[in-house]
Amino acid sequence: MAKFHPERFSIKNYLDDLRATIPDYQRGYSWEQDQVGDFMDDLIDENRRSTGSEYFFGPVVVVDSSDGDERKQVIDGQQRLTTITIFLAVCRDIFSAISQGIADSEGRNANRIITDYIGSPDEDDLRLTQKGQGEKFFRTEIQTPRNFKGLDEVSQKRDTRKSGTKPAQNVMAHAYNQMLSRLLELATVGDEVSDKALSQITKDLMTTLLTHFFIIEISISNSENAFQIFQTLNARGKDLTSADLIKSNFFGAATTAAQSEQLKRCWQTAQTNLQTEDLTDYIRYLWNSQASFATKRNLYRKVINKFTAIDDILAFTHDIETFSSAFSQISDINPVESELADQIGKTSIAIITELNALNFHAYYPLVLALLKLDIAEAECVKIMRLVRQILFRNKILNGGTNWLEKLMANEAVRLIETKDPATIHRELAKKAIEGKLDDGTIKDALQRFDFSEDERLAKSLLRMVENHDYNGKERGVVLPSNSEIHLEHIMPRKPLNLEAWGSFRDEEERQRHLWSIGNLTLWYGVDNSTLKNADFRKKKAGEPGKNNGYQDSTVHLTQDLTQFDAWNRDTIDVRKTQLIDSILSL
Secondary structure: OOOEEEEEEEHHHHHHHOOEEEOOOOOOOOOOHHHHHHHHHHHHHHHOOOOOOOEEEEEEEEEOOOOOOOOEEEEEOHHHHHHHHHHHHHHHHHHHHHOOOOOOHHHHHHHHHHHHHHOOHHHOOOOEEEOOOOHHHHHHHHHOOOOOOOHHHHHHHOHHHOOOOOHHHHHHHHHHHHHHHHHHHHOEEOOEEOHHHHHHHHHHHHHHHHHOEEEEEEEEOOHHHHHHHHHHHHHOOOOOOHHHHHHHHHHHHOOOHHHHHHHHHHHHHHHHHHOOOOOHHHHHHHHHOOOOOOOOOOHHHHHHHHOOOHHHHHHHHHHHHHOHHHHHHHOOOOOOOOOOHHHHOHHHHHHHHHHHHOOOOOOHHHHHHHHHHOOOHHHHHHHHHHHHHHHHHHHHOOOOOHHHHHHHHHHHHHHHHHOOHHHHHHHHHHHHHHOOOOHHHHHHHHHHOOHHHOHHHHHHHHHHHHHHHOOOOOOOOOOOOHHHOEEEEOOOOOOOOHHHHOOOOOHHHHHHHHOOHHHEEEEOOOOOHHHOOOOHHHHHHOOOOOOOOHHHOOOHHHHHHHHOOOOOHHHHHHHHHHHHHHHHHO
């Protein structure tokens, strides 16, 4: 029978004795911007708690070596262990850059990270080694210490090594840079980074990670049993959700049968309206519309810490019931016929439809705040237009959504407190559009954007231009969803006669123009697939009696193409400029 040893460790104690390898059959490092952002948020939040506070960072499943190799094989938990190592490498590099010598506190901290928590590649005592994707990068660029003369060198360290690297290496580099940027941001006083503040913040967060965060290691004597446990942890059973824990806490606070019955009714109504037993996402968006920002990980703790009195619990549970029907409608993929139109307006509903088409969720707390205060339709529309502008611009820049989710949540709370939508509109524009997503930045990005990487975004942008420019207002019912329209290449991917589309310097230039927004339009209605590779003249005129030419299209963007005599790289560039101007004006 295989030996099975579950054991609890603080991160500090775990790294002290760790000698483990992530095998090459495991997927490469894959934590992206939002996941790294959540890790940093949780670390910062935990740092504010008392010394005795603890944070469960998840399980780690390992196989003990049976061939004389002292290194364990990591079967589950490799993403968390890699993230820990990357963060400690950031801390090490900051201390090294600030240190005036190995004898000062920063020098000692840098050395302690090397000797106790990461290890030295020169001495072959690395706590964690990678095989396969990212192996060399992880060892040489993350785990290997450098001698820095200042923080500027640290800031440039990873950026100069991202070009041409493999995906796992790129993701590691992005994670390093994101963690570093967050620490520098926390230590900025005025316009300058304070070395003193940076040293203290880095030390505090490192200590929190090492002493507050803990893992449960499940150590198995053979790989077959380890994989079985891995599959059980990840694929079987049903874990308790944050909503389950909140519900249990709330029901436990009831002291009368009437209170218990009220809680039960509210909870069941919400589950019925949302057609799910798990209310975690909904409760988090509702919470974030009213209180300090919570991630999924810390939602339960924040809710139970705030709501201790039964009257407060009943009031919040009443909100859970009250807004569950509205949330089920705004989170629907295509809520065009929503009864909420009477409250926030048809234009707002059309905008929500556009946002849902690209799986945007960051705006939910703000809509819930608008509904809670019953804000006038005109003010709702004004805010929703700005929200759409922000979310789509961020998508064009391929930006993470973590910062936007916080921004929207913070402004939702501000709206609840001030009941002043004009101020919220002004602050959103200042912090998002003026701060990061200005016209010039977005215009440059659209000029270069390769829509082969995001056809849904191309459809959505063209739908918005069509519904806005040609109707004077958003009219989502014209082109109601991405699933009912087709993205049309004006110059085809595989033209029957390539020369008919003008000359290009090379195939790379043709591909850039092929996937430019200027070469894309929408087709809605009659099948025109027989013309997809035809020349421009035939595409405009269509086939006799079939009404499948551009001249017959009910989409104005497509019908307007008949104004062009020819289609080539110059006309594509002209139309691209026109469409970019339209997109920026939305």
